[in-house]
């Protein structure tokens with residue numbers, strides 16, 4: 001066995017003992033990042049190239065710092081995004097909702113669909129839509145001044161990797177409730193992964209100690225920001241426009257009623273994520 005593979009085996013044990021959920025994947029991804037290779041190429045790293053700084057990275061992960069803060073990169077659909085302190089690390093469950101939005105936009109008979117991403121964070125949803133629906137004009141709204149430098153960096157990074165996105169994503173520093181009044185009634189699709197965790201929830205240290213609290217918590221039932229997104233979507237959407245909102249897996253029934261017929265919405269649907277958990281609601285403005 002190569003030196004690197006035997007060091008990884010020790011790191012797996014240390015990470016498991018520290019309570020890391022996926023110790024093998026994390027140890028291998030840290031080693032791949034530190035040695036500048038793919039995970040599938042770890043066995044090819046010569047013993048002489050072993051970098052002892054790998055153990056600094058393992059110690060940070062052992063202290064439950066998120067993997068993506070250590071590597072500086074998060075993967076989302078076909079993008080790699082810069083992340084770190086001050087910005088929410090995008091999650092795989094959000095990729096499914098974004099895929100739903102991309103399908104809807106590709107089916108819309110609109111030359112240049114106008115999209116609003118409420119609470120853009122790293123820009124994950126907005127940039128994935130710009131990359132995969134090249135006709136779209138995407139407005140990314142973010143209220144946290146610590147997050148927006150990351151959004152700006154990712155917009156620039158994406159424009160250089162995928163030049164067709166250049167000039168297609170505009171960042172707006174604003175609160176959901178008042179953002180983009182100039183687009184009232186003309187938006188084709190509103191999408192949001194808002195904060196939706198009840199304030200007293202118990203979370204793993206990777207989340208509670210490292211993710212920005214503005215990205216996580218929303219009142220005692222976790223639904224405060226979702227209600228604001230509903231009001232904003234009602235204001236922004238054109239007739240026939242669509243909304244997609246992510247929520248916590250136990251909140252599906254409650255969020256369904258936030259977008260109920262009684263408040264004017266049509267075709268309200270619950271959707272699952274890849275794990276089969278209730279994860280987002282979509283609806284159409286009549």
Ligand SMILES: C[S@@+](CC[C@H](N)C(=O)[O-])C[C@H]1O[C@@H](n2cnc3c(N)ncnc32)[C@H](O)[C@@H]1O
Nearest residue numbers: 088090119120121142143144175176193214215
């Ligand atoms: C859960 S994060 C989602 C980030 C990104 N869309 C993603 O899916 O990875 C929610 C984001 O919404 C922002 N946010 C929360 N409340 C807001 C509000 N009222 N107005 C504007 N942004 C808000 C937070 O700062 C955070 O960046």
